[in-house]
Amino acid sequence: MTDVLISGGGVAGCALAWWLRHRGFRPTVVERAAAPRDGGYKVDVRGAALTVLDRMGLTGSVRAHDTGMRLARFLDRRGRQLATMDAALFGGRTGGDVEIMRGDLTRILRAATGDVEHRFDDSVTALRPTADGMDVTFARGAHRRFDLVIGADGLHSTVRRLAFGPESAYLRPLGHHIAICTVPSGFGEERVELLHPAPGRTVGVYRTAGAPDARALFLFRSPAEAPDQGDAAGQRALLGRAFAGSGWRVPELLAALPDAPDLYLDAMSQVRMERWSSGRVGLVGDAAYAASPASGQGTSLGLVGAYVLAAALAEAGGQPAAGFAAYEQRMRPFVAANQALAERNLKGMVLGSATQIRFQTSMLRLLPRLPGRERMVSRVAEPIRRASDAITLPDPPARAA
Numbered sequence: 001m002t003d004v005l006i007s008g009g010g011v012a013g014c015a016l017a018w019w020l021r022h023r024g025f026r027p028t029v030v031e032r033a034a035a036p037r038d039g040g041y042k043v044d045v046r047g048a049a050l051t052v053l054d055r056m057g058l059t060g061s062v063r064a065h066d067t068g069m070r071l072a073r074f075l076d077r078r079g080r081q082l083a084t085m086d087a088a089l090f091g092g093r094t095g096g097d098v099e100i101m102r103g104d105l106t107r108i109l110r111a112a113t114g115d116v117e118h119r120f121d122d123s124v125t126a127l128r129p130t131a132d133g134m135d136v137t138f139a140r141g142a143h144r145r146f147d148l149v150i151g152a153d154g155l156h157s158t159v160r161r162l163a164f165g166p167e168s169a170y171l172r173p174l175g176h177h178i179a180i181c182t183v184p185s186g187f188g189e190e191r192v193e194l195l196h197p198a199p200g201r202t203v204g205v206y207r208t209a210g211a212p213d214a215r216a217l218f219l220f221r222s223p224a225e226a227p228d229q230g231d232a233a234g235q236r237a238l239l240g241r242a243f244a245g246s247g248w249r250v251p252e253l254l255a256a257l258p259d260a261p262d263l264y265l266d267a268m269s270q271v272r273m274e275r276w277s278s279g280r281v282g283l284v285g286d287a288a289y290a291a292s293p294a295s296g297q298g299t300s301l302g303l304v305g306a307y308v309l310a311a312a313l314a315e316a317g318g319q320p321a322a323g324f325a326a327y328e329q330r331m332r333p334f335v336a337a338n339q340a341l342a343e344r345n346l347k348g349m350v351l352g353s354a355t356q357i358r359f360q361t362s363m364l365r366l367l368p369r370l371p372g373r374e375r376m377v378s379r380v381a382e383p384i385r386r387a388s389d390a391i392t393l394p395d396p397p398a399r400a401a
């Protein structure tokens with residue numbers, strides 16, 4: 001049996017483990033986090049990725065954890081309502097699209113992998129090709145041999161660094177930063193996205209159905225490099241500078257940051273690579289083709305990528321060169337279509353001037369009364385819908401069909 005090491009137990013890693021197991025491989029997942037991580041932030045599953053979930057028999061469990069968001073409320077600096085918008089329209093969701101917390105989706109996927117070995121609190125530190133496999137060294141566990149190694153370890157992938165070189169060659173910054181953290185429930189309103197847009201920076205707070213706390217989201221233009229992931233003081237200082245003088249409850253949110261258990265801040269970037277494989281090492285999900293949170297499609301890319309990679313490797317009888325080549329050929333146009341959404345979406349998420357904000361909120365207020373409203377709404381959602389369906393999935397294996 002072909003032994004496959006998957007580095008990273010997020011959405012792409014767990015989905016890949018599921019599909020490889022159903023295609024007759026023996027996957028092992030190594031995850032750097034000490035334990036499964038709950039919560040995180042809201043993510044969307046759309047188009048072809050819904051078909052993948054369906055073929056895994058997981059649609060019901062995923063829908064049962066839908067965030068249930070109903071409204072987006074735009075607020076001015078004094079907290080007065082400027083406009084409202086249906087939450088699905090705000091998130092670019094149509095038809096059967098699902099919004100779920102990343103932690104819930106990962107937990108559902110991981111639980112479905114059955115007897116697959118998931119090793120937490122460990123990480124790959126070295127990869128060495130041998131005549132017929134890969135020798136893998138771990139930070140904690142014993143050194144082991146695998147037939148294939150797949151990096152599903154996200155935007156700052158370790159496997160990518162080890163097999164392809166420093167990330168600076170592949171990360172393409174989009175000129176904005178994103179920060180997200182848990183804040184007390186009192187900042188939010190259940191099932192509502194509260195949004196305070198200002199020139200060059202937007203703050204949002206949301207509380208999903210039944211959640212005990214709220215999430216704050218900070219988006220801002222900045223050419224600066226993000227502080228290191230572990231540098232919480234540097235991250236708070238950068239946010240303080242970027243949101244100095246803000247209105248609404250932003251000063252209170254900033255004051256709450258030192259108590260936030262999970263502050264995440266990073267430069268919004270995409271991953272662009274000419275190849276997603278090298279020898280017996282391949283990449284999937286954000287590690288290979290992060291589209292950035294602005295695309296809203298990273299989760300769907302991870303699910304579809306996992307499905308297509310497992311199918312391609314199975315069809316190639318586990319032969320890496322043929323399997324990886326077929327995977328790339330099928331995924332490239334889908335990735336390009338979805339990465340292209342990010343810059344366009346960002347322009348609507350962080351507006352450049354007070355005039356643009358006034359125009360956007362006036363349009364939102366007028367929208368319900370405008371003739372041709374349906375057509376205008378579908379024009380907004382159409383590019384996302386088209387991109388999320390821009391792939392023909394290979395057939396599932398007989399057992400999983």
Ligand SMILES: Cc1cc2nc3c(=O)[nH]c(=O)nc-3n(C[C@H](O)[C@H](O)[C@H](O)COP(=O)(O)OP(=O)(O)OC[C@H]3O[C@@H](n4cnc5c(N)ncnc54)[C@H](O)[C@@H]3O)c2cc1C
Binds near residue numbers: 043122
């Ligand atoms: C703030 C934010 C908001 C987002 N919003 C959306 C959205 O609205 N819609 C959407 O579709 N997508 C969104 N995304 C993107 C989405 O989360 C990712 O595109 C998606 O989760 C890709 O999954 P992945 O499994 O490839 O990577 P990740 O989710 O990053 O998972 C990588 C996993 O690998 C682990 N790992 C990292 N390094 C190592 C290592 N060295 N060894 C072992 N394990 C390691 C990590 O702990 C993690 O579990 C957002 C992302 C962020 C950061």
